[in-house]
Amino acid sequence: xxxxxxxxxxLLTQILLLFRGLRAGMFRRYYFFYIYITSAMLASLVMVWxxxxxxxLYGKWYWLMQISTLVTGxxxxxxxxxxxxxxxxxxxxxxxxCGIVAFGVIFCFAVLAPVxxxxxxxxxVIEFERDxxxxxxxxxxxxxxxxxxxxxxxxxNMKGMVVGYGVYIVTSLMSLxxxxxxxPSFTSVWRVVQPVSLDVSLMIxxxxxxxxxxxxxxxxxxxxxxxxxxxxxxxxxVIVAIRDHFRKAARA
Amino acid sequence: xxxxxxxxxxxxxxxxxLFFLARRNPRSEGSSSALIEARQALVALxxxxxxxxxxxxxxxxxxxxxxxxxxxxxVRDMFKQERKKVALLWVEQVRTxxxxxxxxxxxxxxxxxxxxxxxxxxxxxxxxxxxMACRALQTAIYVAGPYAxxxxxxxxxxxxxxxxxxxxxxxxxxxxxxxxxxxxxSAGQATx
Numbered sequence: 454x455x456x457x458x459x460x461x462x463x464l465l466t467q468i469l470l471l472f473r474g475l476r477a478g479m480f481r482r483y484y485f486f487y488i489y490i491t492s493a494m495l496a497s498l499v500m501v502w503x504x505x506x507x508x509x510l511y512g513k514w515y516w517l518m519q520i521s522t523l524v525t526g527x528x529x530x531x532x533x534x535x536x537x538x539x540x541x542x543x544x545x546x547x548x549x550x551c552g553i554v555a556f557g558v559i560f561c562f563a564v565l566a567p568v569x570x571x572x573x574x575x576x577x578v579i580e581f582e583r584d585x586x587x588x589x590x591x592x593x594x595x596x597x598x599x600x601x602x603x604x605x606x607x608x609x610n611m612k613g614m615v616v617g618y619g620v621y622i623v624t625s626l627m628s629l630x631x632x633x634x635x636x637p638s639f640t641s642v643w644r645v646v647q648p649v650s651l652d653v654s655l656m657i658x659x660x661x662x663x664x665x666x667x668x669x670x671x672x673x674x675x676x677x678x679x680x681x682x683x684x685x686x687x688x689x690x691v692i693v694a695i696r697d698h699f700r701k702a703a704r705a
Numbered sequence: 706x707x708x709x710x711x712x713x714x715x716x717x718x719x720x721x722x723l724f725f726l727a728r729r730n731p732r733s734e735g736s737s738s739a740l741i742e743a744r745q746a747l748v749a750l751x752x753x754x755x756x757x758x759x760x761x762x763x764x765x766x767x768x769x770x771x772x773x774x775x776x777x778x779x780v781r782d783m784f785k786q787e788r789k790k791v792a793l794l795w796v797e798q799v800r801t802x803x804x805x806x807x808x809x810x811x812x813x814x815x816x817x818x819x820x821x822x823x824x825x826x827x828x829x830x831x832x833x834x835x836x837m838a839c840r841a842l843q844t845a846i847y848v849a850g851p852y853a854x855x856x857x858x859x860x861x862x863x864x865x866x867x868x869x870x871x872x873x874x875x876x877x878x879x880x881x882x883x884x885x886x887x888x889x890x891s892a893g894q895a896t897x
Contacts, residue, residue, distance in 0.1 A: 542817065583712060634709040635708075
């Protein structure tokens with residue numbers, strides 16, 4: 454009964470999220486995000502159909518669905534990059550480099566892992582998803598580090614998107630890591646934690662994306678006369694000057 | 706086991722980042738209002754808090770010698786404690802200036818399409834080092850008192866004035882017309 458309640462609540466929230474997205478005209482604004490929600494909803498429906506009609510296929514299809522939603526989930530990260538960092542080309546450049554590296558790792562994993570791994574047992578699938586989740590986690594950490602460092606403002610929609618997806622990734626990563634370490638004894642806990650964390654994320658998204666809230670942009674872009682190299686040179690010389698003073702002070 | 710710890714550590718790192726994001730003030734750094742605030746703070750410091758004469762007065766050993774010679778022990782103790790507090794506040798102002806410079810650099814650099822991540826990393830480390838040095842000096846005053854190292858005080862006075870100059874130089878990146886836009890009719894009165 455309990456798994457059906459969790460699954461049902463998730464499906465209902467996904468439908469509500471899509472409905473609100475349509476009503477508030479957010480589909481065309483956050484299309485990567487809604488592609489992810491649609492794919493997650495379709496995956497949930499397929500899984501329900503499989504459980505009801507051919508439960509023997511559940512294990513095989515579960516991982517296929519997990520990996521496909523994991524790949525579409527990368528779209529959420531692209532969405533965040535597009536909306537939060539686009540007014541800041543410098544910060545966006547750093548994030549793009551970070552994203553390309555992370556995506557390269559995911560792509561190599563997806564293409565090479567089945568070829569390289571001779572036996573594709575459930576254990577290796579768990580480790581595979583855990584590794585992909587850790588790459589996503591690191592990418593979000595990098596993205597957040599850039600947002601914090603450059604003091605980039607983040608609106609309600611985007612904040613909700615990051616926090617919701619982050620909560621799901623953190624829970625998945627940790628439960629997968631423990632599952633890979635502890636073995637099948639942890640499966641019963643893991644089967645509860647995974648869908649519940651998805652429901653929590655969906656609730657966060659539903660609240661944050663109830664209505665469209667544009668991401669704040671700086672009150673005015675400050676055009677500067679000098680180029681980046683000049684700014685860096687000036688800042689660097691100033692740091693050296695201050696540091697010299699402090700060295701003298703420390704010696705005194 | 707090491708593998709498990711590694712993945713759990715990544716999870717904890719992400720969780721902490723999300724926590725700080727959720728609690729974060731939505732105001733952006735480096736926006737024009739933040740820059741105006743930084744400019745106003747700089748003016749206030751240069752004009753009211755950090756003139757060389759004032760700094761010399763705060764750290765004047767003659768005052769202490771006079772109090773030590775003329776006043777009772779309780780007054781001496783109180784005087785020393787008060788001067789220490791003032792000295793510590795003064796170092797805090799130096800830190801504020803460096804923070805202001807860093808904030809300005811970040812606010813400007815994030816908009817450059819040609820931003821070099823490696824250079825930015827180096828600068829971030831340099832700023833961090835500088836702020837740590839400030840903390841070390843603060844600790845030295847806290848432990849040894851404002852009169853323990855007069856040369857240190859002189860160097861710090863220089864560093865303070867240099868830090869103000871630094872912020873001034875950085876803010877000079879904005880040309881006069883753009884500053885006019887930033888100040889605006891409602892933005893305030895600060896000018897350098």
